[in-house]
Amino acid sequence: MAITVSLVALFGLVMYFLLRSRTLTPGAAFAAAGFGFFLASTGAAKPINQLTESLIQALPYL
Structure with missing residues (x-):
């Protein structure tokens, strides 16, 4: 659950900046x-x- 919440926050932040820059x-x-x-x-x-x-x-094994 904690991973999902943090990913929503991350995607929300990314969307904010993308919408603001009109990209x-x-x-x-x-x-x-x-x-x-x-x-x-x-x-x-x-x-x-x-x-x-x-x-x-899988990230630690890369």
Whole structure:
């Protein structure tokens, strides 16, 4: 749960700066999609959360 909340905050901060600078790039589109999936409780949220947790757990081994 703590990971999800911090990712929502991170995506929200990224979206704020992207909207403020009026930038729309593939990175901005990814940030918007990620923010929407983590914020909403859709059927896609669980697999995305699992993927994110797996990636975070794999970071020390890279």
